[in-house]
Amino acid sequence: KGGKLLILPGDHIGPEVVHEALKILDIIEESTGAQFERDFDLCGGCSLDKHKDSVTEAVLKKSEEADAVFFGSAGGPEWGHSQPNPESGLLRIRLRMQIFANLRPCNFVSKSLVHRSPIKEEIIKGVDFMLIRENCGGAYYGNKIEEEDYGCDPWEYKRSEIERVARVAGALAMQHDPPLPVWSADKANVLASSRVWRRIVHEVFDKEFPKVNLRDQLADSLAMLLITKPTAFNGIIVTDNTFGDILSDESGGLTGSLGLLPSASLAGAPAAPGTEPTQGRNNAGGVRGLYEPVHGSAPDISGKGLANPAAQVLSLAMMLRYSFNMHREADVVEEAVARVLDSKEDGGLEVRTGDLGGRAGTREMSEAIQGEVRRL
Amino acid sequence: KGGKLLILPGDHIGPEVVHEALKILDIIEESTGAQFERDFDLCGGCSLDKHKDSVTEAVLKKSEEADAVFFGSAGGPEWGHSQPNPESGLLRIRLRMQIFANLRPCNFVSKSLVHRSPIKEEIIKGVDFMLIRENCGGAYYGNKIEEEDYGCDPWEYKRSEIERVARVAGALAMQHDPPLPVWSADKANVLASSRVWRRIVHEVFDKEFPKVNLRDQLADSLAMLLITKPTAFNGIIVTDNTFGDILSDESGGLTGSLGLLPSASLAGAPAAPGTEPTQGRNNAGGVRGLYEPVHGSAPDISGKGLANPAAQVLSLAMMLRYSFNMHREADVVEEAVARVLDSKEDGGLEVRTGDLGGRAGTREMSEAIQGEVRRL
Numbered sequence A, B: 001k002g003g004k005l006l007i008l009p010g011d012h013i014g015p016e017v018v019h020e021a022l023k024i025l026d027i028i029e030e031s032t033g034a035q036f037e038r039d040f041d042l043c044g045g046c047s048l049d050k051h052k053d054s055v056t057e058a059v060l061k062k063s064e065e066a067d068a069v070f071f072g073s074a075g076g077p078e079w080g081h082s083q084p085n086p087e088s089g090l091l092r093i094r095l096r097m098q099i100f101a102n103l104r105p106c107n108f109v110s111k112s113l114v115h116r117s118p119i120k121e122e123i124i125k126g127v128d129f130m131l132i133r134e135n136c137g138g139a140y141y142g143n144k145i146e147e148e149d150y151g152c153d154p155w156e157y158k159r160s161e162i163e164r165v166a167r168v169a170g171a172l173a174m175q176h177d178p179p180l181p182v183w184s185a186d187k188a189n190v191l192a193s194s195r196v197w198r199r200i201v202h203e204v205f206d207k208e209f210p211k212v213n214l215r216d217q218l219a220d221s222l223a224m225l226l227i228t229k230p231t232a233f234n235g236i237i238v239t240d241n242t243f244g245d246i247l248s249d250e251s252g253g254l255t256g257s258l259g260l261l262p263s264a265s266l267a268g269a270p271a272a273p274g275t276e277p278t279q280g281r282n283n284a285g286g287v288r289g290l291y292e293p294v295h296g297s298a299p300d301i302s303g304k305g306l307a308n309p310a311a312q313v314l315s316l317a318m319m320l321r322y323s324f325n326m327h328r329e330a331d332v333v334e335e336a337v338a339r340v341l342d343s344k345e346d347g348g349l350e351v352r353t354g355d356l357g358g359r360a361g362t363r364e365m366s367e368a369i370q371g372e373v374r375r376l
């Protein structure tokens, strides 16, 4: 068990939280005998400083060869005018690894967090959907034109790009009994690429996932409904790169705990427990992927030991599940985070970082999670 | 005073609420002596039925010649597979009229509505921003490619398209003392069109609106912040067609009262009271525009007299203000709607339609508003 990790801590709080999350991995190695080869390298601002590029060819190559990439966060004001920008490193890795399916869960790791949502409890309580964003196509890639008086980004999709991400949605839906409902979000009433998207998604589901209830949902109206009726979308939402970018950040706002949101970017559909992926398989028998928290590099609190490590730890759990088929260990890590968030310290204080209204530091929060992982 | 109106009630509840809103216009004609020439025509499903097209050349021509277009809503399940779709009529009118600035206020017409928001009162209370969506360019127009296995929408902007919408934001900001802050939302870290957008918006503000505080805001992160800190954007948000489509519907969700949201689409910057517009001027000395509620045609309640007429009435207020320079009358109409929403009926029941949790019908709500307009 185990495999080959490329670790890209990135900038500012990235290295701080990655460092803590890897301590959880140590514990899992001890307790399971799994071994993870760890190769650390640069991406983002730190790579710009050293190599004058947001990511080097050597790192891109390593990212293709790793079983999984564990990513911190990239960017900061000191690279505000860099060419290329630090974020471009991540975009290039996504493309090179062909991790075309970006998965972002929207739910509450712990019930005690529901009241922290900006949304009223009776509306947001019980929300539980997975948003799948197409991550290697659409308007964010392709041949851009940037002139003095004109700019153009071709928003294009071809059949194979749509089919593969639709399959991820279908496969995830089928891992539940009964299968989860799937909403495909687009603007087929306006965009040609959306009309092609809609048609091909339906073809894939009709043929390969006939048991899944697939519905079309206009992306603009979804942006409204996610606020007014979020639980109506419990299940899976699949959408293109642009809509997914906006809607996934909106979903992050729904729960109100940016410091707790993990994400996975996968090169194929994750396999159900006991099976193997049919696309994007890595040498560990899981699916190749990159795992990162949704939050950014938070330059304002970097170096102070204040960052919440939970999103990075939950990203580790996703990595164990999808890239290494370690489903039980993934559950344990998630449960440990939930317990820490639910627990009270001796003095009646919860172990929570500042973003959650508490006074714990990165290390303290991390140690509490480690303790729970050991116990579970 | 007054001018030439093209009225396009459209489908389902469209005609019902337009009919009621026009009664308010009658009252204003009586009390001010203003005269509005009213030409009724078809757009949307009703036009498809009669002319096999979502809008005819004759109507497009009239829309160019009118001082303002008063629009209901277009579409419904019976035209679900029509080619073209009913919505395309509206898109073609937007383009023909060159109403490139879509304005959507996000605020509470009446304080008594704050508690109806899905967002917690302490977070949403006092929200007050105007979202300006570029409405004639970007990915929603241009040369689309739609093939069996491939679709493409060029997401393009040229200087003149960006300048003119930036000027609307600047002019609106300058109508306040001190000027309102402006946020320009884009994805300049990824999109070439956004980088051009950002540069040109700054050029316009540096040169023409040096007193306005202009800030850049990434569109994805804005989608999150609008939920977690909506009042932080009190002022003006200006953004492109795609981001504006999603973000404006999200903003609609924030207040939670879809039946109360009006919109204006303008061919130039509205003039401050006492001045005249420099672009898109109509024969009434205002700016050419189309006014419509944000809600759709609501086929589920059409024909039952249940639709809330308030969004259509508030769209009328925007029309009076922007297209006919009737600022006082616009204020009166808005105040009348607010009073009705705040008032209690004899029996202690508020006059509210079902969407607001009340039991009033379209006519009853409309009559209450008319009564207040008469009184004011």
Ligand SMILES: CC(C)[C@H](C(=O)O)[C@@H](O)C(=O)O
Pocket (backbone or CB within 6 Å): A087, A088, A091, A245, B189, B190, B220
């Ligand atoms: C940093 C940026 C390029 C990136 C994106 O838009 O894909 C980010 O916003 C994200 O959502 O992962």
Ligand SMILES: CC(C)[C@H](C(=O)O)[C@@H](O)C(=O)O
Pocket (backbone or CB within 6 Å): A189, A190, A220, B087, B088, B091, B245
């Ligand atoms: C109906 C549709 C074409 C339209 C748009 O996307 O512009 C609508 O969603 C809107 O926001 O006015």
